[in-house]
Amino acid sequence: MSNATAAAPARASAERWRLSxxxxxWLCLAALVAVWEVAPRAGWVPQVIxxxxxxALVEGLAEWDFFASAxxxxxxxxxxxxxFAYGLGGLLGLVIxxxxxxxxxxxxxxxxxxxxxxxxxxxxxxxxxxIGPASKIWFASLYGIFPVILATxxxxxxxxxxxxxxxxxQGASFWPMMTEVIIPAALPAVVSGLRVGGALVTVGVxxxxxxxxxxxxxFLITQNRTMFRTPQVYxxxxxxxxxxxxxxxxxxxxxxxxxxxxxxxxxxxx
Amino acid sequence: xxxxRMVLLAQAAVVLGLFLAWExxxxxxxxxxxxxxxPSLVLPKAAELLGDATFRGHLWITIKEVALAVVIAAPxxxxxxxxxxxxxxxxxxxxxFFHFVAAVPKSVFLPVFILLFxxxxxxxxxxxxxxxxxxxxxxxxAAVAAVPDELVRLARANGATRRQIWVEIHWNAMLPLxxxxxxxxxxxxxxxxxxxxxxxxxxxxxxxxxxxxxxxRMPELFAGVLIAAALSIIVNETLRALExxxxxxxxx
Amino acid sequence: MSLHLAxxxxxxxxxxxxxxxxxVRGITHRYETGRGQILALRDIxxxxxxxxFVGLVGPSGCGKSSLLMMMAGLVxxxxxxxxxxxxxxxxxxxxxxxxxxxxxxLLPWRTALENVAFPLKLRGVPRxxxxxxxxxxxxxxxxxxxxxxxxxxxxxxxxxxxxxxxxFCQDPPVLLMDEPFAALxxxxxxxxxxxxxxxxxxxxxxxxxxxxxxxxxxxxxxxVVVLSGRPGEVLARIEIDLPRPRTWEMMATEHFGRLREQxxxxxxxxx
Numbered sequence: 195m196s197n198a199t200a201a202a203p204a205r206a207s208a209e210r211w212r213l214s215x216x217x218x219x220w221l222c223l224a225a226l227v228a229v230w231e232v233a234p235r236a237g238w239v240p241q242v243i244x245x246x247x248x249x250a251l252v253e254g255l256a257e258w259d260f261f262a263s264a265x266x267x268x269x270x271x272x273x274x275x276x277x278f279a280y281g282l283g284g285l286l287g288l289v290i291x292x293x294x295x296x297x298x299x300x301x302x303x304x305x306x307x308x309x310x311x312x313x314x315x316x317x318x319x320x321x322x323x324x325i326g327p328a329s330k331i332w333f334a335s336l337y338g339i340f341p342v343i344l345a346t347x348x349x350x351x352x353x354x355x356x357x358x359x360x361x362x363x364q365g366a367s368f369w370p371m372m373t374e375v376i377i378p379a380a381l382p383a384v385v386s387g388l389r390v391g392g393a394l395v396t397v398g399v400x401x402x403x404x405x406x407x408x409x410x411x412x413f414l415i416t417q418n419r420t421m422f423r424t425p426q427v428y429x430x431x432x433x434x435x436x437x438x439x440x441x442x443x444x445x446x447x448x449x450x451x452x453x454x455x456x457x458x459x460x461x462x463x464x
Numbered sequence: 465x466x467x468x469r470m471v472l473l474a475q476a477a478v479v480l481g482l483f484l485a486w487e488x489x490x491x492x493x494x495x496x497x498x499x500x501x502x503p504s505l506v507l508p509k510a511a512e513l514l515g516d517a518t519f520r521g522h523l524w525i526t527i528k529e530v531a532l533a534v535v536i537a538a539p540x541x542x543x544x545x546x547x548x549x550x551x552x553x554x555x556x557x558x559x560x561f562f563h564f565v566a567a568v569p570k571s572v573f574l575p576v577f578i579l580l581f582x583x584x585x586x587x588x589x590x591x592x593x594x595x596x597x598x599x600x601x602x603x604x605x606a607a608v609a610a611v612p613d614e615l616v617r618l619a620r621a622n623g624a625t626r627r628q629i630w631v632e633i634h635w636n637a638m639l640p641l642x643x644x645x646x647x648x649x650x651x652x653x654x655x656x657x658x659x660x661x662x663x664x665x666x667x668x669x670x671x672x673x674x675x676x677x678x679x680x681r682m683p684e685l686f687a688g689v690l691i692a693a694a695l696s697i698i699v700n701e702t703l704r705a706l707e708x709x710x711x712x713x714x715x716x
Numbered sequence: 717m718s719l720h721l722a723x724x725x726x727x728x729x730x731x732x733x734x735x736x737x738x739x740v741r742g743i744t745h746r747y748e749t750g751r752g753q754i755l756a757l758r759d760i761x762x763x764x765x766x767x768x769f770v771g772l773v774g775p776s777g778c779g780k781s782s783l784l785m786m787m788a789g790l791v792x793x794x795x796x797x798x799x800x801x802x803x804x805x806x807x808x809x810x811x812x813x814x815x816x817x818x819x820x821x822l823l824p825w826r827t828a829l830e831n832v833a834f835p836l837k838l839r840g841v842p843r844x845x846x847x848x849x850x851x852x853x854x855x856x857x858x859x860x861x862x863x864x865x866x867x868x869x870x871x872x873x874x875x876x877x878x879x880x881x882x883x884f885c886q887d888p889p890v891l892l893m894d895e896p897f898a899a900l901x902x903x904x905x906x907x908x909x910x911x912x913x914x915x916x917x918x919x920x921x922x923x924x925x926x927x928x929x930x931x932x933x934x935x936x937x938x939x940v941v942v943l944s945g946r947p948g949e950v951l952a953r954i955e956i957d958l959p960r961p962r963t964w965e966m967m968a969t970e971h972f973g974r975l976r977e978q979x980x981x982x983x984x985x986x987x
Binding site for chain 1: 835
Binding site: 215219223242295298310314317396404405428431435438 | 474479499556560561568571572574576651659663670673674680682685686688689692696697700
C-alpha cells in the first residue's frame, strides 16, 4: 500500500498532529460516546429520543430481573433454531455439494431464495403457529438455514479432488471418505457458514419478537419503545448486541480450532 | 449446452413441483386451506391486487422508499469506501469500525430510527440507507484493494496520467466488486424497508403484510408475499447480470 | 495382512521364471471431449515381472498417466484389462496396489505420521500399531523428528517423502508412481531418487514409474517402456542393464548416455 499519489489532506494534518490511526479511531469513538452522553443531558436532544448511555445502563440494570428472564427466553428460542438451521442446513448442503447435478441445479435456487426479503413470511408464521415461540423458531431456522446450506455445499465442492483420488486408491469406502477427507476439508468453509447462519438466527428471533410476541428481549424492546421508556430500549438493544457478539465469538473460536492445521493460523500453537 | 438446458429444466421442474405440491397439499386437505390457500387461488389474487389502485399505492410507496434509500446510500457508501481505501491513514483508522458495524445485526436498531425519525416515509428511507451503507463501503474498499498493482505500475511506467489510470484500470477492475456490494446492499435495503413497514407504519407493502397476517387474510398475504418476492428477484437478477457482464474478464 | 515389515528380499528374481505381477492386456481407451471423441491409448500389452522397477515414458499427452490410473483401478479402460497377481483389477485394490501421486496428496489436517499411517487406519489397524509402523517408515525416508509436523510445515521434497513412506506403509506388492518428483527441483529430485532406490532395494516391490525425465528413467529403472504420441502405443521396451546399486558416476558413462539417447530418439520422432 505504498500510495504516494493519494496523500489525502487528512494524512498531512495528522502528520502535523502526530496521531496514530488507532489513536484517531479511539478518539473518534470516545467523542461519539461523549456527545451521546452530553447531548441529551444538556438538552440539545430530547432525552426521549436519545437516552445517555449512562442512563441506559443504570435504568436497564435496575430492571435486570426482567431483562434476564427475557434474555433467557430468547436464548432458548435461538438455541432451538440453531439446532434446526445447522442440522438440516448442513445435511442439505452436504447432499447438494456431493452431487454435481445438485450443485448446478439447486445452488442457484438456494442463493436466489437467500436474496429474498424473508421477513415477509413472518406474518404467515404467526398466522400458522401463533405468536408464541414456535413461530419464532420456524422463522429463525428458515432465516438462518440458507448460508449454512450454501457454505456447506461450497465447502464440499472445493475439497481437493486429488485427496479424494488418493483416498479412493487406498480403498476408502463412503464413511471413511466422509470422516477422513470430505468433512475435515470442508469444515473451515462450513464453520464460516455457521457463523453467518448463527448471526441470522439471532437477528431472526429478535426481529420476530419485536414484530409479534409476548416474551423475549425483542418484545421487551418494543414494549419499552411504545411506552417511551427510551433508556430501556437502548439497554435492550445493547443486550442483543452482546448476545450476538458472544455467539459470534464462540463460533469463531470453533473456526480457529477447525482450521488449526492451516498455515495462516498455525504459528499460534508451535 | 445440453447440460445447461438440463439444469434449467431441472430448476423449472423443482419450482413447478413446489407449486404443484403446494396446490396438492391445500386441495387434499393435508393443510387447512384457510391457512394455506392453494396457488390457484393466490395467483389470481396477486393479479387482482396489482389491478387494485389502493394496493398499487402501497407498492409505490415501498418502491419510492427503497429507491430513495439506494440513491442516497450508493454514492455515500462508494465515496466512504474510496476514501478509506485511497488514504492508508483513514483506512487504518476507520476500516475496522466499518467492518465491525457491517457484522452487527442492524435490524435491532429499528426502534432507534423510530425514536429519531418518527414512523413516516423518512424513517423507512433512513433505515434502508443504514442497512445498505456498510456492505457498500466494505465492497468498495475491497474493490480498490483488488486493483492489480502491477497493472498500475505498468501504466505509470508507460506515462499514463492519473485520470487514464483510473479510467483504464481502476474502473474496470473495481466495477464488478462494487456492483456485488450494491446488489447485497439492495437486498438488505429492501428487507430493511419492508421490515420497518411491518413494524410500525401507516402505508407500504410491509404494513399490508402485517395487517393481512393479523386478520388472517391468507390469500392476500400469500399473493403479496409472491409479489414482493418477484420484485426482489427481478432487482437481484438484474444487478447480478450487470455484475457478470462487468466481470466477464474475471473468468475469461 | 501382516503388520510386520516384509522381510527384505535381497535376491533379484529372474524375470522370465515367474508369473507376471502386472499383466496389461489389450488396453484401448477413448474419451469424449467437447470436440468429439479422442483415442488416447491403443492396444497396450505389457507384462511386468515381480520385483521389477519399470519406467513409463512418452511424449506429453500420450496417456501414460491414464494407463497408470487404469493399473490402479481408478480409471476404467474402454477396452482391455489389467491383472495384478493374476486377478483382474476392477477398482481400487489397496492390498495389492499402492499409488504415489504427482502432488504428494497429503491430508493437510493430519500430521506427517498420521498421513503415513492413513492406509492402515482405513484397514482398521489399531492406533499404536499403525503409528509404530509409520514411524519406522518416516525414519527410513529421513524424516525423523518431523513426525508431528503438518504438511504445510514441510518442504515439497519432504512432502513427497511422506507420500512415498505412505506407499510403503500400505505395503502392497505393486507400487504405481505417477511422476512423483515432477514438482520438485532438480537437486531434490536426484536425492529423492536415490532414497527411493534404497528403500525399494529393501522391499523389492514391483514399481511402475511414470516420468518425463529421461535421465531419471534410466537411472532408476530396470526397464523403460516408451509410449508413442496420441494414441499411445508401446513403441519399445528398453532394458537398462546398468548394475545395481546405481551410483551417480554411472550417469557420466557412455553406456548411460547411449541408453538415454536411444529413448530420446524414439520420443523425439513422435513429436
